[in-house]
Amino acid sequence: NAGVTQTPKFQVLKTGQSMTLQCAQDMNHNSMYWYRQDPGMGLRLIYYSASEGTTDKGEVPNGYNVSRLNKREFSLRLESAAPSQTSVYFCASSERGYEQFFGPGTRLTVL
Amino acid sequence: RKEVEQDPGPFNVPEGATVAFNCTYSNSASQSFFWYRQDCRKEPKLLMSVYSSGNEDGRFTAQLNRASQYISLLIRDSKLSDSATYLCVVTRGGYQKVTFGTGTKLQVIP
Numbered sequence: 001n002a003g004v005t006q007t008p009k010f011q012v013l014k015t016g017q018s019m020t021l022q023c024a025q026d027m028n029h030n031s032m033y034w035y036r037q038d039p040g041m042g043l044r045l046i047y048y049s050a051s052e053g054t055t056d057k058g059e060v061p062n063g064y065n066v067s068r069l070n071k072r073e074f075s076l077r078l079e080s081a082a083p084s085q086t087s088v089y090f091c092a093s094s095e096r097g098y099e100q101f102f103g104p105g106t107r108l109t110v111l
Numbered sequence: 112r113k114e115v116e117q118d119p120g121p122f123n124v125p126e127g128a129t130v131a132f133n134c135t136y137s138n139s140a141s142q143s144f145f146w147y148r149q150d151c152r153k154e155p156k157l158l159m160s161v162y163s164s165g166n167e168d169g170r171f172t173a174q175l176n177r178a179s180q181y182i183s184l185l186i187r188d189s190k191l192s193d194s195a196t197y198l199c200v201v202t203r204g205g206y207q208k209v210t211f212g213t214g215t216k217l218q219v220i221p
Contacts, residue, residue: 033209035211040119040213041213042115042198042211042212042213042214043155043198043211044211045209090154090155098143098145098160099145099157099160100155100157100209102154102155102156103154104153104154105153105154
């Protein structure tokens with residue numbers, strides 16, 4: 001039982017490059033989330049998916065797209081990376097909207 | 112005003128001390144409250160939920176004051192292993208709106 005897994009763990013991009021962050025959970029949760037965490041800003045919600053087939057914008061969705069591929073997987077795509085997207089990205093899942101279980105995070109640097 | 116506010120600290124306390132953190136929230140429609148713990152360069156993990164009647168889990172006690180719109184976390188007999196950042200989380204509208212505080216850093220010193 002791996003919980004929530006994320007790939008990659010680290011990534012360095014150049015401005016304008018694209019990439020997809022992968023997230024998978026094996027807890028059969030309906031809800032999944034993508035957050036970014038920046039110093040002094042706390043965790044900010046980028047997108048969430050209340051259930052398979054639905055996605056909604058969070059607090060800071062600009063510059064990102066998501067895909068809820070199936071119940072297990074929720075990916076985050078940066079189409080044209082910018083230095084302002086340098087951050088630590090966390091995926092999380094939950095059931096009933098209560099306790100959220102987080103993945104180990106992806107540390108992204110955009111040069 | 113931020114929806115959830117915490118004193119960033121750091122709180123530096125000796126082993127065995129009692130320490131308390133508060134977290135204020137601005138939206139009176141907030142429904143559920145939690146404390147998460149985040150170790151350096153790790154993911155957040157749920158420490159405890161906060162119930163209206165208050166709740167205790169070993170050395171940790173959480174309280175909710177709806178009238179003054181704050182929650183608190185009390186840690187008794189601090190251990191070195193308690194050193195971490197403590198995040199306050201407030202939700203409303205079910206999972207529609209989840210807001211994390213920026214965290215309070217605790218350093219327990221020998």
